[in-house]
Amino acid sequence: TNSAPTSMSDIIRVTGMTKPTAHRIVNLLIDIGFLERDGAGMGFIEGANLVDLAHKTLAAAAPRSLRHSILQGLSDETGETSNYGVLSGGEVIYLDRVEAKWPLGLRFDAGSRVPAHCTAIGKLLLSRLPEDEASALLRSMPKSRYTENTRTDLDALMKGLRQIRETGIGTDDQEFMHGVVCQAVPVITEDGKCIGGIAISAPEARMTLDEARAFVPQMKAAAANLASTFFIASNS
Structure with missing residues (x-):
């Protein structure tokens, strides 16, 4: 995808x-x-229907309860909402999500779709594509403006993807929802395949993106744990 x-x-x-x-x-x-x-x-x-079939296959390969417990642990460590999503065309599909004790006000259940061009997971996964593929995909997808921070210009978006490619961390600075920031890291299997991204989201008034950087180690640990569940499932 x-x-x-x-x-x-x-x-x-x-x-x-x-x-x-x-x-x-x-x-x-x-x-x-x-x-x-x-x-x-x-x-x-x-x-x-193909995406739905893929999700059901993923759910069978990595037991949802185990995946959910990893996200729950990340949410408990950070105090914020955590989610796991994959790229499908110009959208991110949330495969699982744990809401913080203080929800963001807009609920996204598993299976929800959000735009890729202005979300942390979306931009992170776009940044991992070859540059020509990322550019072609960005050209083809709808690029609605959700807030004053949403980037819709192709050159600006590509510049942002290059920065994410260097850091390995996707960010959303109130680009999808006003007042909400998000940070994402990739979920990579032992054979080097990226199978999605893990993110935390929080009200900007409670956690800035600079402050969110302190949670990168916990996020990477959760991503590694999540990736290992697919390995375990495929060898069980």
């Missing part, structure tokens, strides 16, 4: 199918919700 839209020519090249066969199968996958046409006409992205 961490890639730019796939073109019909790419599908034909990779699969070796004839053009009529590829068109027929792609249209079938669109009909059953496994593929969607990219809004910018650049190709195809994962459909809602």
Whole structure:
């Protein structure tokens, strides 16, 4: 789910199918919700039903109770809301979330979708793509302005992704919700595959992004623990 839209020519090249066969199968996958046409006409992205199937597979591979307990531990350590999400097209899908004792006021349950261009997990995962793929994906996705801090200019967004790539930490400085800051780190398996991001969110009045940096070690530990659950599940 961490890639730019796939073109019909790419599908034909990779699969070796004839053009009529590829068109027929792609249209079938669109009909059953496994593929969607990219809004910018650049190709195809994962459909809602395929994403839902992937989530169910992830849930089976990494027991939700174990994943949830790791997020609960992070929330207890930081005192803030924690969540785990993956990139799907131009959005982040929350696979799990633990609300702080003082909720943010806007609730996002597991399965909720948020925009990638202005959220900590979204920008973090975009930054891990090859630059041309990240740029293509940003061009194709809707880039609504949610607050006065939301960046919608492609050059500004790409500059921000380069900074995140250097630090390995995604940030959202009141870019999605006014008064709320967020910080994210990647979840990386032993074989080096990024399978999402872990983030903490808090009211800016209670925790600034500078103050959030103090929790990076705890977040990285939680991310490593979460990644290990997928390894455990696949070898059990």
